[in-house]
Each structure stands twice: as C-alpha cells, then as structure tokens.
Amino acid sequence: MASKTININLKIWRQKNANSKGSMETYKLDNVSTDSSFLEMLDQLNEQLVNERKEPIAFDHDCREGICGMCSLYINGEAHGPDRAVTTCQLHMRKFKDGETIYVEPWRAKAFPVIKDLVVDRSAFDRIQQAGGFVSVNTSGRTMDANAIPIGKAEADKAFEAATCIGCGACVASCKNASAMLFVSAKVSQLALLPQGQVEAQQRVLNMVKQMDEEGFGNCTNTGACAVECPKEISLENIARMNREYLKAMVAAE
Amino acid sequence: MSILDSKIPEGHISKKWTDYKDHLRLVAPNNRPKIDIIVVGTGLAGASAAASLGEMGYNVKAFCFQDSPRRAHSIAAQGGINAAKNYQNDGDSIYRLFYDTIKGGDYRAREANVHRLAEVSGNIIDQCVAQGVPFAREYGGLLDNRSFGGTQVQRTFYAAGQTGQQLLLGAYSAISRQIGLGNVQMYNRHEMLDLVKVDGKARGIIARNLITGEIERHSAHAVILCTGGYGNVYFLSTNAMGSNVTAAWKAHKRGAYFANPCYVQIHPTCIPVHGTNQSKLTLMSESLRNSGRIWVPKKKEDAEAIRAGKLKPTQIAEEDRDYYLERRYPAFGNLVPRDVASRAAKERCDAGFGIEANDTMEGVYLDFSSEIQAKGKQTAYASGNHNPSEEEIIQLGKKWVEEKYGNLFQMYEKITDENPYETPMKIYPAVHYTMGGVWVDYNLQSTIPGCFVAGEANFSDHGANRLGASALMQGLADGYFVLPYTVSDYLAGDIRTGKISTDSPEFEEAENNVRDMISKFLNNNGSKSVDHFHKRLGHIMWNKVGMGRNAQGLTEAISEIAALREEFYKEVYVPGDANELNPELEKALRVADFMELGQLMARDALQRNESCGGHFREEYQDAEGETLRDDENFNFVGAWEYKGMDINQSELHKEVLNYEYIKIAARNYK
Amino acid sequence: MSKSGIFTSSLAKKYWMALTGLFLITFLVGHLLGNLQLITKTGEEGRRAFNEYAYFMGHNIFIKILAYLTYFSILAHACIGLYLAVQNKKARPKNYAYNKPGTNSSAASRYMAILGTILLIFIVTHMANFWWKQKITETVPLHYVENTTDMQIGQDPMTGAPVTRKITLQSALTTNGNYLEVAAKDVESGQSQELVKIKDTKLIDMNTNLHKAEGVRDLHTVVMNFFGHSEQGQPANEYALIAVILYVVSMFVLMFHLWHGFGSAFQSLGLNHRKYNGLIRFVGQAFAIVVPLAFAIIPVMIYLNR
Structure with a gap:
C-alpha cells in the first residue's frame, strides 16, 4: 500500500455542554497518514491540542471495528462520511485529498441532544427498545429445546440481516426528518420474522412506535437516505414490514 | 494458602453442580425487592446477570461507561459460541466439551468450574433462541454448526461473523425488558471508580457520572463485576478503546485477589x-x-x-x-x-x-x-x-x-x-483476550464477601489459553445460569439487613479517595498526554511481557514500569474540568491502574517458571521451541494479594489445581 | 394504544397520506380522460361532449360521492402533509452547517412538502377558475346554440306570399340530450322573445310554469376563453399565455410529486416485495411522466389552436 501523509483543514463543531451555544471551529492538521482511520486522525488532532494545552475534542467511540455503534460524526455532509457501508471508525483518511477542508458535526436531531462537542445523547434508542424490543421470556434457560421450532433459512437470514443494526443513529442523522424508522423497524422486523417473536408482535410494534413518537423523532417520508447511509446496509424492506405490522396491529389489537 | 477456599462441592464431577444448586439457600420472592444488587458492566455476563436478577425481583442497578448497555465489547466477538448439543451427531458430549476446554487451557483451569460451564452450555442456546437470537440455520430450518478452534466436533453455533453481536443484543433485549419493567435501573455513561467495603463485605461502589462529572455513591447488598478483560494494558489490542481494568483493579486494591494476570491470549x-x-x-x-x-x-x-x-x-x-x-x-x-x-x-x-x-x-x-x-x-x-x-x-x-x-x-x-x-x-x-482476572471461588465470589466477578473479568474457566468460541459461552453461563443461584445463596443472609446507608465513613473515605485522585490529575501541571504514557507502557508490555518472556526482560519490565509510573504522576497533563465530560480524565484514571497491573503481570510471569498456553517463557521450551510445562511445581492458580502502591510487595497465594477426572498430558500438535 | 392512535401515531398519518394519495392518483386518471375531450373532439360535438361530461360529473350520485371523497382527500392529504412537514422540521431544530443530501436521496423525495404546497396553490386557483364558477357562484352560462334561419312568420295579406324574417333561434342543450329553443330574436328589428323562462339551469314553460327541462352549463367555453379563445361571444382571457405557462409549470410540479409519491404510497402501506418493487417503480415513474404530460398538452394545444 502506498502509505503517504496529507495535510488537512478541519471545521469541527465545538460546544462546551448541552446548554451552551456552540460553533464551528477551524483546525489545521499536518502529516496525517492516509492509512489512519478517521478517528485516529482525531486522536492525532487531540494530541496536538493537548500539547498546545487546549481542550481536546470530545467524540464518541469504542470498539473501532465497526460493530459497537458508538462512533457517530457527520462528515462532509454525510453520516459516517463519504464511504459506504462503514462506520466512522472504519473510514480511512485515504478517502480525503491533500489540502481538503473536512466538516465534522454531531448527529443533529431533537431526540439526540448534544452533550458536548461531537457527543450526542442517544438514550432515546434505549427507551424504544425498553418499550418492546424483546421477547418476554424468562432467563431460566428451560424454555424449550433450541431446535424445537424449525425456522426456514430464508426467514432466519432476513431476521439476521435486520438484527445486524448497530444502533448508531446514522439513519436519524441522515434523514431530513430525523426519523428513527429504520432503527425501529429493524428490531420490529427481526422479531416479527421469528416465531418466537410473533407471539407479542402486535403489542410490540404498537409500543415501540408509540415510544418512538414520544421521543420526538420525525416522520418517515421514504426518501431512503437512511438505508443508503446505514453502515450495516439495513434495507427499507424493514420499514415496509413495520408499516404492515403496525397496520395489522392497529386494526386488530384490542 | 488456606485463604483460597475454592468451595468446590463434593461429589462426582457430573453431579456437583446439580447437587450443589439443590442445597443453596434461597431468597423468597417477597424479600427480593428489599435487596439491592449492583452490576457493573453490561456485556454478555453483566447484561445477562442484571436481567436474570432483575427478573427474579431483586432491585438491580446496572452500570456501563458506554452510552448504552448494547455497546459492550462482547459485541465484537466474531466466530461463535460452543455448546455441547451434539446436534450434528458427531459424538459431542458435555464431557468432551469439558475435556477440550481443560486441554485447550493447557491444564491450568479448575475442573469443577469448567464442567459446570459445559453442563449449562446447552441451555444457553435454548435461551438465546427463545429470545429471538437469529443463529445461522440449515435449509431444513434447524440450527447450523461449524467446527472451530481445532476441535474435532462441530459444536459452534454462529450468526455469520457477528455471533457476539447477536448474543449481546439478545442479552440487551432481556435487560431492556427489565429496565422497562422497573426492575433494573440503568446508569449509562457511568464509570465505577471504587468499591466500598463495610464490615468486610462489598456494600457499594463509587461511580462517576461521565457527563456531569458528579461523584455518586451507590449502595447494595452485593456487587457483581462483569467488566471484561485488561488487554488494553498493551495499548494496542483487539479490545475496544474504553475497555479497562479499573473496576476489577479497585476491587483488587480493596482485597480481592487477582489471579494469573500473566495469562494473555495473543490472537495470530x-x-x-x-x-x-x-x-x-x-x-x-x-x-x-x-x-x-x-x-x-x-x-x-x-x-x-x-x-x-x-x-x-x-x-x-x-x-x-x-x-x-x-x-x-x-x-x-x-x-x-x-x-x-x-x-x-x-x-x-x-x-x-x-x-x-x-x-x-x-x-x-x-x-x-x-x-x-x-x-x-x-x-x-x-x-x-x-x-x-x-x-x-x-x-x-x-x-x-x-x-x-x-x-x-x-x-x-x-x-x-x-x-x-x-x-x-x-x-x-495481537493481544486479544486475557485469561487472568479477579480470583473467584466456585460461586464466582471473590475474596471479598459480596463481591462477585463474572465473564472475562474473573480468572475464569480458560486456564492458560482460551479455546475459540468459549468466551461467549462463559459470559452467558455466568450471568444467566450461575450467578442467580450463588448470589441468592449469599443474599439469603441479608434479608434483615435493610437498606445500606451511603452516609457511612466507608463511603465517605472511598469518595474522598476518588475526588483526591481526580483533582491530583487535573492539577498536575505536566507536559505530556495520557496517551503518551499509555503507549510507552504498551511498548514495554509488548516487548517484555508479550508473546515471549524471559527472566531478564520481566525484571527490566518491572522496574521500567515503576519508573514510568513515577514519571506519569509527575508529568501527565490532563486538561479540562472535573465537572464535565472529560475523556482525557477518564483515560488518566484508567491508565493509572494499567500501570500497576502491568507490573503485577510482569511479576506473575516472572514467578511462573514454566511455559503454558498464552504464557511462554523462553527459558522453558523444548529443543524444538515448544512450551515446556512444569506440572510438578506450577500446577496452581497464582492469586495476588494487594499490599499497597508498591506492587513488589504484592503477595502470591496459590490454589493448587487437582485433576481428578482428566489426566494431565503434554499438548502435541505435530 | 389509545383509540385515537389511528389519527395521532406517526405511522397512521402515513397511512392516511398514502391512501389519500393513491385515491387522488386514480382521480387524476378520471380527470385526465375528461379533459382529453377538449382536444380529441372539435366543434359543437366537442363542446357538447365536454359539457355533458361535466354535467355528468356534477350530478351522478356515485360520481358525487367520489367527488366528496376527492375533496376530503385533497384536504386531508394537504393538512396531514403540512402537519407532518412542520413536525419533521421540528425534529431537527438545528441544521447541519454542511450537508450533502443529494448523495443519498432524490430531490423529489426531499421536496415533497414544497411540491405539495405548490400543487395546493394550483388546485385552489384551478378550482377558483373553473369549479367555483360552475358549482358555487353558478355564473357559468348555459350551453346555447344559435341558429339563424329565414322563418316564415305569416303571409302577406296582399299577395299571400310568405313573409320571412331572419330569426335567430337560441336553443339550450338539455340534460336529456336535446336542444330546447329558449328564445327567438328578430335579426332586423332586434326584437326578441323568450320562449322559455330560465331560472338557473331550469327551463320553465312560459305558460304552464312547468319545469320542462334542465339546461347544461357551458364549461367548455369557459375553458376555451380561459386558454385564449374568444368563443360564444365571450372574450378571450387576455392573460391566457400566462395561464398556460403556469398550468404547464404546475404539471411539472405534479410530475415530481408523483415521481416519489406513487412508490412512496406503496412503501407506507407496507407493500414492498422484492419481486414487485421493480414493477411498482416502473409503473409509478411512467405514470408520473405520462399523466402530467398529457394534462399539460391540453391547454398548450388549445392555446396554439386559438
């Protein structure tokens, strides 16, 4: 690999805390290895800031291998940056040009208030899960044998695809309405596709949608931006499936 | 040595757990809401433990430093989870899983624990399927298996290359349900910074709210640590950036022995x-x-x-x-x-x-x-x-x-x-998994009464080397199927205790310790970043306490780390305030503990004059460069007792491993 | 769930948008077929066909129900749509400093609310121009035809030769398909005589006061005037060119609205299936192009043929 370094300009959102106003600040960073990930570039910038005795930039991150869903960042006008099917931690600096100006902003949504700099509060997602994103089974391990109910491979695969959602919030960030439909529908779909989840499917979808609405997310207008920006390529089919499930439940639930 | 009572029950290995469970004390449903339990960490072990205990009716408080319990690093496990189901009809059994795990661990794990793990492995799969975990399936609709980690049977259940994710999301759904029901109170973005002992028992923790910086006192009748491994002591590892040893280390400093710290798995x-x-x-x-x-x-x-x-x-x-x-x-x-x-x-x-x-x-x-x-x-x-x-x-x-x-x-x-x-x-x-951890007995209780440790954080069931697809199994087994029994047994003595006050001098002292440490870092007018020191520590660890170790390197490492530690406290610069989100401060507090741990790892590696599993001492190899175990002298778990800031004063205790059901042999892969 | 979830939940609102949208799509087809008569037929035949069609649309009971459904759909679609748009705006109180939505979504999908608002303005003016006159103020004249003939009005008493005068007979098109003579006018003297009393569209016998027939209004002429023709003695709209241009522009807006809206309605109702998604997309996009185009051609041709 042709490893080289580039110099970049950064425009980064700085905000002291949830109550302060915040603004875009400009930084210059030299000698960034093109093999670095985007977050390693930010590490490098923070190291530079610390050495200048300035306050480093707060951003969320953890696993740095694209699975925990902790990293966020709206980079150059797109959730998780210009590359497809990756999280910010999997985005590499070789995607940027020498001398380029890169805009870095937090997820923007009423339901995701900024905590500090680039860190936002995504606990709304947790509350949606708590409203119904589960199968009500106790944890005794004595339910029934795992192979007692055969599940067709096609359905199982679809459930798995929906279940690969990492809950990062890129769907909300990139939706012009800040809608959480892709996230919620992924969980609803996963459980609706499996016989274990079908038992309480109606109540689940009603409760999860209700919570979603209460959290202040926008409504889905089917622009499809969410699925394009989703690092795990969750399909719009899931939203349609949730629409079906909800319709069924709305009509039939007592 | 007598201090280390592993509390292994009597009886034949295949009956131990069943008989033991039958005689454990219980807490009646009406008493459970009066009892508080703290669970730190929400990976497979933590989430499953919190969900199970919450469901039983205990008052559970769960803590994680991430913004959601779903992000714990269990999520990154790729390959799969072992279970002795024998669905593939290739001769698998509980005994074989037990045997493979002991052998894979290079005969340095505790038989009774490993057998229990194998026994409950099947229930894990049943449980996960019931929760809606989408495991890979065959066209006939039944669960698919693959072979993994060089075993001769196909016993690994998987969900593409994201098994850890699917299992964790299953456990997360279980804990989410309990949070929704009010049985579990979730504290996201909270980091445990000390364990509080009252009258010799673990009675609470001091935690920092990472957003507001507030130092909080939380009391409970029992504290369960499920805080993962310490691979990040090497700076570079496959662990998540936030993975740290702090919770386990604080427990260690309060009296929990730390076992086999030198056993580190390096993934090829x-x-x-x-x-x-x-x-x-x-x-x-x-x-x-x-x-x-x-x-x-x-x-x-x-x-x-x-x-x-x-x-x-x-x-x-x-x-x-x-x-x-x-x-x-x-x-x-x-x-x-x-x-x-x-x-x-x-x-x-x-x-x-x-x-x-x-x-x-x-x-x-x-x-x-x-x-x-x-x-x-x-x-x-x-x-x-x-x-x-x-x-x-x-x-x-x-x-x-x-x-x-x-x-x-x-x-x-x-x-x-x-x-x-x-x-x-x-x-x-690269550094991947740490087999060592807080020493626990058969009940998963540390040497501090009321402080239980599960998952990768304990010294666990993997001996000196963990087999592929076994970590997920252990995490869920501990949380779903072991702790609910053993913790209840412990808590049966606490039904009359009543709420634990957080106003006691013990809480006061612990909180002040934490506050002192924080202000020490923030007022330290140093010149170098935390990462600077963490990288240097990692460098020493990788080169001298890494894949190949020798007495000279280890001795050097101990003193080099001691010097680095001193420099760290003198020269580190931590910007920002205590009362805000301050990632640099979080890192500083973690690296401080890694420094002490690093020294202990080197000491443990130095005392273990043999090569076994993930611990390779260059002096102990055969003519062809293979590991040379010394079963005569080192057939023990090395559990360290903290004796103050100077790690050289830490004292080694030995739990001798008795192999009653498996014959010890040399591993041979030629 | 509360019982009112049918109206309050975000998903239910989407169902209403989809259902009303799909209904309006079918309405467009009917409307277009009617409009096409403006250019497919000419002369009195065309005028009569169009006006009779307009009458039918206004009086058939089933069509009436559909009409009310249409009004309801337009209103509901607009109100819910605007409500959603406001809510969606609120869901992101602070915008991105730098955003590149073009990389992940089509412009049509992002501007549905604006497109819809323009369409609503169009519908309002459209209805003011035609529907309002026809249905509410009822200022649209009846469909008359005039016929001037030499009519024998008597005999010359001296010669016995027939006396003829040029008489213009005005007949109104009636709902049963006949023409009923309603007035006669002497061309030379200018004297005229009503043969039938006209009250609104009612044609009433002078003598018996009996309701003889129902007249049909001449919407065709209103349309033709609007788009630049001077017909039936009515002057041409002096702003006809502007009207044509605005109409065509509105149809472009409709095109974009349908381009996204057609498929989107199916998705909102959960009708997404790998096997049929291609078909839905194809039909939707074909519809989005063909229908507005056909609508737009009509005023253009009328204007050019004036």
Missing part, C-alpha cells in the same frame, strides 16, 4: 500495525486459517526487498517461500492453536523475516493463492469442465473464496487498501 490473525498513530488492532477471523497458508520469505534479502517496496510477494518463487507452520507442525499445519501460531510468527519476524514495511517489521503473509487454485480446479471439474484454462481456474477459485470469506476480504481491503484476492494478506498476532 490480526491486521499488522501500520503506524505510530494507530489506536487499535483489527482481528481477522480465525476461520481464514482454514483456507490460507502462512509464509515468510526464505531469504532474508527477499524480506528486506519486500519491506523496501522493491519486491512484491507474488514475485517470490514457490521454492523461496517458508511455510513455517507447515514445516514445523506437519500434522496440524496452519491450524495449530492460537498460542502456537502466534509464537511461530514472532519467531520468524524476530529472526528478520518479517514483511511489514514499518519500524516493527512485524508481519507475515496469509496467502490464498493455493486455495484459489485448488478450489478453482474442483469447481471446474464439478461443473464438468475437465480441461479448464488457468484463467478459468483462478476465476472460479476467487468466486469460491468470495462466497466463503467475502465480508472478511472486503473488511481487509477497507482497512489496508490492498486486494487480498490478488496479493496475500498481511497478518500479525
């Missing part, structure tokens, strides 16, 4: 280090070794030319390649266990044959060209083409590889910008 197939700003290492699934051949150039000048960019690996002739695993281990070849494969790679790179073009030179090739040829030919023949051209073979072979490993190849290309279909992958071992 990771993407090599690319530069000084690298923050973490990425694992490439072990399954790649089923199809790839590992080699380095035979001639040093070829390796030098490759590093200088003058030669490409594809230009090295077949006879000039050294397939060193096939050469050294003809029977197992590229499929030797993790520790063996890792050491062999290190041996070649140390000898100057490494191919990575950076200052470490650490890297070897994982080459798929032979597999592409072989599978291409097979596919052509299978489709009736008995005279395929070279291009046809390569095309078909690549297609086969893509079907099997497409997502991994894509991931590799995203990271390295190299196409592994055309040029061999570069890989190198």
Whole structure:
C-alpha cells in the first residue's frame, strides 16, 4: 500500500455542554497518514491540542471495528462520511485529498441532544427498545429445546440481516426528518420474522412506535437516505414490514 | 494458602453442580425487592446477570461507561459460541466439551468450574433462541454448526461473523425488558471508580457520572463485576478503546485477589500495525486459517526487498517461500492453536523475516493463492469442465473464496487498501483476550464477601489459553445460569439487613479517595498526554511481557514500569474540568491502574517458571521451541494479594489445581 | 394504544397520506380522460361532449360521492402533509452547517412538502377558475346554440306570399340530450322573445310554469376563453399565455410529486416485495411522466389552436 501523509483543514463543531451555544471551529492538521482511520486522525488532532494545552475534542467511540455503534460524526455532509457501508471508525483518511477542508458535526436531531462537542445523547434508542424490543421470556434457560421450532433459512437470514443494526443513529442523522424508522423497524422486523417473536408482535410494534413518537423523532417520508447511509446496509424492506405490522396491529389489537 | 477456599462441592464431577444448586439457600420472592444488587458492566455476563436478577425481583442497578448497555465489547466477538448439543451427531458430549476446554487451557483451569460451564452450555442456546437470537440455520430450518478452534466436533453455533453481536443484543433485549419493567435501573455513561467495603463485605461502589462529572455513591447488598478483560494494558489490542481494568483493579486494591494476570491470549490473525498513530488492532477471523497458508520469505534479502517496496510477494518463487507452520507442525499445519501460531510468527519476524514495511517489521503473509487454485480446479471439474484454462481456474477459485470469506476480504481491503484476492494478506498476532482476572471461588465470589466477578473479568474457566468460541459461552453461563443461584445463596443472609446507608465513613473515605485522585490529575501541571504514557507502557508490555518472556526482560519490565509510573504522576497533563465530560480524565484514571497491573503481570510471569498456553517463557521450551510445562511445581492458580502502591510487595497465594477426572498430558500438535 | 392512535401515531398519518394519495392518483386518471375531450373532439360535438361530461360529473350520485371523497382527500392529504412537514422540521431544530443530501436521496423525495404546497396553490386557483364558477357562484352560462334561419312568420295579406324574417333561434342543450329553443330574436328589428323562462339551469314553460327541462352549463367555453379563445361571444382571457405557462409549470410540479409519491404510497402501506418493487417503480415513474404530460398538452394545444 502506498502509505503517504496529507495535510488537512478541519471545521469541527465545538460546544462546551448541552446548554451552551456552540460553533464551528477551524483546525489545521499536518502529516496525517492516509492509512489512519478517521478517528485516529482525531486522536492525532487531540494530541496536538493537548500539547498546545487546549481542550481536546470530545467524540464518541469504542470498539473501532465497526460493530459497537458508538462512533457517530457527520462528515462532509454525510453520516459516517463519504464511504459506504462503514462506520466512522472504519473510514480511512485515504478517502480525503491533500489540502481538503473536512466538516465534522454531531448527529443533529431533537431526540439526540448534544452533550458536548461531537457527543450526542442517544438514550432515546434505549427507551424504544425498553418499550418492546424483546421477547418476554424468562432467563431460566428451560424454555424449550433450541431446535424445537424449525425456522426456514430464508426467514432466519432476513431476521439476521435486520438484527445486524448497530444502533448508531446514522439513519436519524441522515434523514431530513430525523426519523428513527429504520432503527425501529429493524428490531420490529427481526422479531416479527421469528416465531418466537410473533407471539407479542402486535403489542410490540404498537409500543415501540408509540415510544418512538414520544421521543420526538420525525416522520418517515421514504426518501431512503437512511438505508443508503446505514453502515450495516439495513434495507427499507424493514420499514415496509413495520408499516404492515403496525397496520395489522392497529386494526386488530384490542 | 488456606485463604483460597475454592468451595468446590463434593461429589462426582457430573453431579456437583446439580447437587450443589439443590442445597443453596434461597431468597423468597417477597424479600427480593428489599435487596439491592449492583452490576457493573453490561456485556454478555453483566447484561445477562442484571436481567436474570432483575427478573427474579431483586432491585438491580446496572452500570456501563458506554452510552448504552448494547455497546459492550462482547459485541465484537466474531466466530461463535460452543455448546455441547451434539446436534450434528458427531459424538459431542458435555464431557468432551469439558475435556477440550481443560486441554485447550493447557491444564491450568479448575475442573469443577469448567464442567459446570459445559453442563449449562446447552441451555444457553435454548435461551438465546427463545429470545429471538437469529443463529445461522440449515435449509431444513434447524440450527447450523461449524467446527472451530481445532476441535474435532462441530459444536459452534454462529450468526455469520457477528455471533457476539447477536448474543449481546439478545442479552440487551432481556435487560431492556427489565429496565422497562422497573426492575433494573440503568446508569449509562457511568464509570465505577471504587468499591466500598463495610464490615468486610462489598456494600457499594463509587461511580462517576461521565457527563456531569458528579461523584455518586451507590449502595447494595452485593456487587457483581462483569467488566471484561485488561488487554488494553498493551495499548494496542483487539479490545475496544474504553475497555479497562479499573473496576476489577479497585476491587483488587480493596482485597480481592487477582489471579494469573500473566495469562494473555495473543490472537495470530490480526491486521499488522501500520503506524505510530494507530489506536487499535483489527482481528481477522480465525476461520481464514482454514483456507490460507502462512509464509515468510526464505531469504532474508527477499524480506528486506519486500519491506523496501522493491519486491512484491507474488514475485517470490514457490521454492523461496517458508511455510513455517507447515514445516514445523506437519500434522496440524496452519491450524495449530492460537498460542502456537502466534509464537511461530514472532519467531520468524524476530529472526528478520518479517514483511511489514514499518519500524516493527512485524508481519507475515496469509496467502490464498493455493486455495484459489485448488478450489478453482474442483469447481471446474464439478461443473464438468475437465480441461479448464488457468484463467478459468483462478476465476472460479476467487468466486469460491468470495462466497466463503467475502465480508472478511472486503473488511481487509477497507482497512489496508490492498486486494487480498490478488496479493496475500498481511497478518500479525495481537493481544486479544486475557485469561487472568479477579480470583473467584466456585460461586464466582471473590475474596471479598459480596463481591462477585463474572465473564472475562474473573480468572475464569480458560486456564492458560482460551479455546475459540468459549468466551461467549462463559459470559452467558455466568450471568444467566450461575450467578442467580450463588448470589441468592449469599443474599439469603441479608434479608434483615435493610437498606445500606451511603452516609457511612466507608463511603465517605472511598469518595474522598476518588475526588483526591481526580483533582491530583487535573492539577498536575505536566507536559505530556495520557496517551503518551499509555503507549510507552504498551511498548514495554509488548516487548517484555508479550508473546515471549524471559527472566531478564520481566525484571527490566518491572522496574521500567515503576519508573514510568513515577514519571506519569509527575508529568501527565490532563486538561479540562472535573465537572464535565472529560475523556482525557477518564483515560488518566484508567491508565493509572494499567500501570500497576502491568507490573503485577510482569511479576506473575516472572514467578511462573514454566511455559503454558498464552504464557511462554523462553527459558522453558523444548529443543524444538515448544512450551515446556512444569506440572510438578506450577500446577496452581497464582492469586495476588494487594499490599499497597508498591506492587513488589504484592503477595502470591496459590490454589493448587487437582485433576481428578482428566489426566494431565503434554499438548502435541505435530 | 389509545383509540385515537389511528389519527395521532406517526405511522397512521402515513397511512392516511398514502391512501389519500393513491385515491387522488386514480382521480387524476378520471380527470385526465375528461379533459382529453377538449382536444380529441372539435366543434359543437366537442363542446357538447365536454359539457355533458361535466354535467355528468356534477350530478351522478356515485360520481358525487367520489367527488366528496376527492375533496376530503385533497384536504386531508394537504393538512396531514403540512402537519407532518412542520413536525419533521421540528425534529431537527438545528441544521447541519454542511450537508450533502443529494448523495443519498432524490430531490423529489426531499421536496415533497414544497411540491405539495405548490400543487395546493394550483388546485385552489384551478378550482377558483373553473369549479367555483360552475358549482358555487353558478355564473357559468348555459350551453346555447344559435341558429339563424329565414322563418316564415305569416303571409302577406296582399299577395299571400310568405313573409320571412331572419330569426335567430337560441336553443339550450338539455340534460336529456336535446336542444330546447329558449328564445327567438328578430335579426332586423332586434326584437326578441323568450320562449322559455330560465331560472338557473331550469327551463320553465312560459305558460304552464312547468319545469320542462334542465339546461347544461357551458364549461367548455369557459375553458376555451380561459386558454385564449374568444368563443360564444365571450372574450378571450387576455392573460391566457400566462395561464398556460403556469398550468404547464404546475404539471411539472405534479410530475415530481408523483415521481416519489406513487412508490412512496406503496412503501407506507407496507407493500414492498422484492419481486414487485421493480414493477411498482416502473409503473409509478411512467405514470408520473405520462399523466402530467398529457394534462399539460391540453391547454398548450388549445392555446396554439386559438
């Protein structure tokens, strides 16, 4: 690999805390290895800031291998940056040009208030899960044998695809309405596709949608931006499936 | 030695757990809401424990430093989870899983615990399927299995390369349900910074709200630590950036013994280090070794030319390649266990044959060209083409590889910008899992009464080396099926205790400790960043307490780390305030504990004058460079007691391992 | 769930948008077929066909129900749509400093609310121009035809030769398909005589006061005037060119609205299936192009043929 370094300009959102106003600040960073990930570039910038005795930039991150869903960042006008099917931690600096100006902003949504700099509060997602994103089974391990109910491979695969959602919030960030439909529908779909989840499917979808609405997310207008920006390529089919499930439940639930 | 009572129940190994469970004390449902339990960490062990205890009716408070319990690093496990279901009818059984785990751990694990793990392994799969975990299935609708980690049976359940994610989301759904029901109170973005002991028992924690910086006192009748491993002591590892030892270490400082800290698993197939700003290492699934051949150039000048960019690996002739695993281990070849494969790679790179073009030179090739040829030919023949051209073979072979490993190849290309279909992958071992941890008895209780430790955080069931697909199994077994029984037994004595006050002097003292530490860092007018010190610590650890260790290096490491520690406290600069989100402060508090742990790891490695599993002492190898165990003198768990800031004062206690049901033998993979 | 979830939940609102949208799509087809008569038939035949069609649309009971459904759909679609748009705006109180939505979504999908608002303005003016006159103020005249003939009004008492005068007979088109003579006018003297009393559209016998027939209004002429023709003695709209241009522009807006809206309605109702998604997309996009185009051609041709 042709490893080289580039110099970049950064425009980064700085905000002291949830109550302060915040603004875009400009930084210059030299000698960034093109093999670095985007977050390693930010590490490098923070190291530079610390050495200048300035306050480093707060951003969320953890696993740095694209699975925990902790990293966020709206980079150059797109959730998780210009590359497809990756999280910010999997985005590499070789995607940027020498001398380029890169805009870095937090997820923007009423339901995701900024905590500090680039860190936002995504606990709304947790509350949606708590409203119904589960199968009500106790944890005794004595339910029934795992192979007692055969599940067709096609359905199982679809459930798995929906279940690969990492809950990062890129769907909300990139939706012009800040809608959480892709996230919620992924969980609803996963459980609706499996016989274990079908038992309480109606109540689940009603409760999860209700919570979603209460959290202040926008409504889905089917622009499809969410699925394009989703690092795990969750399909719009899931939203349609949730629409079906909800319709069924709305009509039939007592 | 008498202090370490492992509380292994009497009776035949296959009956121990059942009989023991039948005689444990219970807490009646009406008493459970009066009892508080703290669970720290929400990975597989923590989430499953919190969900189970919450469901039973206890008042559970769960803590995680991430923004959601769903993000714990269990989520990153790729391969699978073992369970002795024998669905594939290939002769698997509880005993075989038990046996394989003990042998894989190089005969340094506790028999009774491992057998219990094997016993409950089947329930884990039942439980997860009932929760809606979408495991891989066959066309007939039944669960699929694969073989993993060199075992002879297919007992690994999986969900593509994201098994850990699916299992964690299953446990997360269970804990979410309990949070929704009000049985579990969740504290996201909270970090435990001390354990509080009242009258010798664990009665609470001090936690920092990472958003507001507030120092909070939380009391409980029992504290369960499920805080993962300490691989980040090496700075670079496959762990998440936030993974840390602090919770476990604070418990250690309060009296919990820390066992076998030197047992570290180095995973052979990771993407090599690319530069000084690298923050973490990425694992490439072990399954790649089923199809790839590992080699380095035979001639040093070829390796030098490759590093200088003058030669490409594809230009090295077949006879000039050294397939060193096939050469050294003809029977197992590229499929030797993790520790063996890792050491062999290190041996070649140390000898100057490494191919990575950076200052470490650490890297070897994982080459798929032979597999592409072989599978291409097979596919052509299978489709009736008995005279395929070279291009046809390569095309078909690549297609086969893509079907099997497409997502991994894509991931590799995203990271390295190299196409592994055309040029061999570069890989190198990286720190992956830590078998050591807080010492616990059969009840998973540490030497502090009321402080339980589960998952990777305890010294666990994996001995000196963990088999693939066993960590997920242990985490869920502990949380779902062990702790609910043993914690209840402990709490049966607490039904009259009443709420634990947080106003006691013990809480006061612990809180003040934490506050002092924080203000010490924030007012330390140093000049270097926390990462600067963490990287230097990692450097010492990797070079001297890494894959190959010797007495001299370990002795040096102990004093080097001591010096680094001193410099750290003097020179570290932590910007920002205490009362805000301050990632630098969080890192400083963690690195402080890593420094002490690093020293203890070196001391543990130094006292263990043998080689076993993940612990390789260069002085103890046979003529062919294989590990040489000393079962006579080191057949014990080394559990360390904290004796103050000077780690050299820490005292070693031994729990001798008695093998009643498995005959100890040398591992041989030739 | 509360019972009112049918109206309050975000998903239910989407169902209403989809259902009303799909209904309006079918309405467009009917409307277009009617409009096409403006250019497919000419002369009195065309005028009569169009006006009779207009009458039918206004009086058939089933059509009436559909009409009310249409009004309801337009209102509901607009109100819910605007409500959603406001809510969606609120869901992101602070915008991105730098955003590149073009990389992940089509412009049509992002501007549905604006497109819809323009369409609403169009519908309002459209209805003011035609529907309002026809249905509410009822200022649209009846469909008359005039016929001037030499009519024998008597005999010359001296010669016995027939006396003829040029008489213009005005007949109104009636709902039963006949023409009923309603007035006669002496061309030379200018004297005229009503043969039938006309009250609104009612044609009433002078003598018996009986309701003889129902007249049909002449919407055709209103349309023709609007788009630049001077017909039936009515002057041409002096702003006809502007009217044509605005109409065509509105149809472009409709095109974009349908381009996204057609498929989107199916998705909102959960009708997404790998097997049929291609078909839905194709039909939707074909519809989005063909229907507005056909609508737009009509005023253009009328204007050019004036």
